[in-house]
Amino acid sequence: MFSTAQSIYPVRAIREIEDQLIPSAKPSLMERAGRAAAEDAVRLILDRPAAILIACGPGNNGGDGFVMARQLAQAGREVVVAFAAAPERLPAEAAKAHADYLAAGGTIVSDLPAAPANGWALVVDALFGIGLARPVEGRYAGWINALNAQPAPRMALDVPSGLDADTGQPLGTTFRATHTTTFIALKPGLLTNDGPDYCGEISVQRLDIEAPAWVPVRGQAIRPALFRAHLRPRPRNTHKGIHGDAGILGGNTGMVGAALLAGRAALWLGTGRVYVGLLDEYGPSVDCSQPELMLRRAHALPERLSALAVGPGLGTQPAAEGLLAAALGRPVPLVLDADALNLIGTDSALQSALAAREAPSVLTPHPAEAARMLGCDTACVQADRLHAALEIARRHRALVVLKGCGSIVATPDERWFINGTGHPGMATAGMGDVLTGLVVGLLAQSWPAESALLAAVHLHGAAADRLAREGIGPVGLTASETIDAARGVFNGWLIEAQRDPRITPPQRPIR
Ligand SMILES: NC(=O)C1=CN([C@@H]2O[C@H](COP(=O)(O)OP(=O)(O)OC[C@H]3O[C@@H](n4cnc5c(N)ncnc54)[C@H](OP(=O)(O)O)[C@@H]3O)[C@@H](O)[C@H]2O)[C@@H](O)CC1
Ligand SMILES: [K+]
Structure with missing residues (x-):
C-alpha cells in the first residue's frame, strides 16, 4: 500500500526531459519505449494466437509503434503495421525506427486492413502522443473509429490519440484504450476529466529515467505514502479532549x-x-x-x-x-x-x-x-x-x-x-x-x-x-x-x- 509517490509531468516538462536526454541516451528513448510497449503487449495478449495490428502516425509516436512492431515480430508474433504518412517526412528518430523495421523484414500497409476472420489479438494506437496539435479528423478519425470498434484489447502508446495529455479533453475523434502504456512519467490528462475513461488501465514505463533528477516535480498522484507520517496509533492513555x-x-x-x-x-x-x-x-x-x-x-x-x-x-x-x-x-x-x-x-x-x-x-x-x-x-x-x-x-x-x-x-x-x-x-x-x-x-x-x-x-x-x-x-x-x-x-x-x-x-x- 505504501508505495512511493508517482510524479506527474505536463507535456512541457516531458519535452524538457526529452530535450536533455535524447542526444545522449543509449539505447535511444524511442528504442526503450517501443521495447517496453512490446513487453506490455505480450502480457496483455497472453496466448491469443491472432495477429497484432499497429497503426502508426506521422511523428515520434509512430516511431514507438515501429520499434514495438520490430520487437514483436522478432519475438515470433504476427504483426500488421498500418502507416499512411510520407516516410521522408518522419522526424529523425521515427525515420530510423521505420527503416529498422523494414530492414528487419517488416512490411507496411497504407490503409487500415479489415480484421482477419479470427480477429486481432490486440490493436495498438501509435498515431499521436504528446504532439497532438489539433482535433483528429479525416483519415485518422476513420482509423480511430475502426480501431475503437474492434472487440480485441486496445492499447494506446503514451496517450490515446485524440486525448489532450495535459487536460484530459478529447480533441475530435479519440482512441478509447483498454490499456495505455505511457512513457517516462504520468501526464495529467491521463488522470483527470475524460482521461480515465479513454485510458483504461495505465502502465507507466519510466524508460530507466528518474524524471525528478532532470525536472523538479510539481505534480504527484495521491498515495498514502504522502500522508503516512500522520497515521499514528493513539496512545492508550487518552481522552476525547x-x-x-x-x-x-x-x-x-x-x-x-x-x-x-x-x-x-x-x-x-x-x-x-x-x-x-x-x-x-x-x-x-x-x-x-x-x-x-x-x-x-x-x-x-x-x-x-x-x-x-x-x-x-x-x-x-x-x-x-x-x-x-x-x-x-x-x-x-x-x-x-x-x-x-x-x-x-x-x-x-x-x-x-x-x-x-x-x-x-x-x-x-x-x-x-x-x-x-x-x-x-x-x-x-x-x-x-x-x-x-x-x-x-x-x-x-x-x-x-x-x-x-x-x-x-x-x-x-x-x-x-x-x-x-x-x-x-x-x-x-x-x-x-x-x-x-x-x-x-x-x-x-x-x-x-x-x-x-x-x-x-x-x-x-x-x-x-x-x-x-x-x-x-x-x-x-x-x-x-x-x-x-x-x-x-x-x-x-x-x-x-x-x-x-x-x-x-x-x-x-x-x-
Ligand atoms: N522525442 C523522442 O525521441 C521520444 C518521443 N516519444 C514518443 O513520441 C511522442 C511525441 O512525438 P512527436 O512530438 O513527434 O508528436 P506525435 O504525438 O507523434 O505527433 C506529431 C505528429 O502528428 C501530427 N499531428 C498532430 N496532431 C494531428 C492531428 N490532429 N491530425 C493529424 N496530424 C496531427 C503532427 O503534424 P503537424 O502538426 O506537424 O502537422 C506531427 O507529424 C510521444 O508521445 C512518445 O510517444 C518516445 O518515444 C520517447 C522518446
Ligand atoms: K497514441
Missing part, C-alpha cells in the same frame, strides 16, 4: 441533512467532539440516529474549536453571509464548501478576508462552484482543471480540491496532486458534504492542512471503491454508506501504518 473539537456551520431550511452528513463524517473519523451549527431556525436539537453530534443554533457554536467547516446546506441569505464573515475571522483551520464558496465568489470583502487569513483555509469546489469563483463557466473549468485549481489556490492563498473525475488538489505555492480513487457512483447527493466532514475531522485532530486534505480526498474515494467491490455501488451508493466505509478504510491504514517500521510510535497531538 485531545482528539479535537470540530464545528460544522450550515444546515439552512431544507438542507439540514448536508450539515449532519458532514458532522457524522467528522465524528466517524475519530474527532473528539463534533458541534453542528444549524441555520434552520426550526431545525432539530438532536440527531436521533447520531445522538453523539451536538446540535446548536448557527450563531451558538463554541468559541473554542480546533477546526471549522462552513458551507454544507448554508444557503446564501444575508444571515449566512454574516456567519461566514465571522468564521473567516476565526484563527482556526477552516474548510469552505458549497454556498460558502458561492458567497466568496461574488463578494470582494469576503475574498479579502479569506486571502488575509493566517490559519489554513481549505476550499472544496466542484466544477460549477469553481466556475463561479473564477467568473467563467463550467466548461471552461473542465477544459483545464489543473489550471483552474491552481488559479483558485493562488487567488485565495488556500488549499483547493477541485472535485470530479480525477480530483485535483492544488496548493498556493503551485504544487498539485491528482487522486485516482473513487468511481462514478460518487456523483450523488451529499457526497461533497461527507468529504468536507472528513477534511475537518482530520484538521480538528491536528493534522497539517495539506496532509489532511490529501488523506481525506484519497480516503473518500477508497471508501467508495471498497463498497463497490462489495456490490454497494457504483449504482445506488449513498453518501451515508461512504462514511461507514471511510472509517473502515482509515482504521485499515492505521493498522498497516503500525506494522510499518518507519512510522513513529504513539504520540499525543501537538496542540
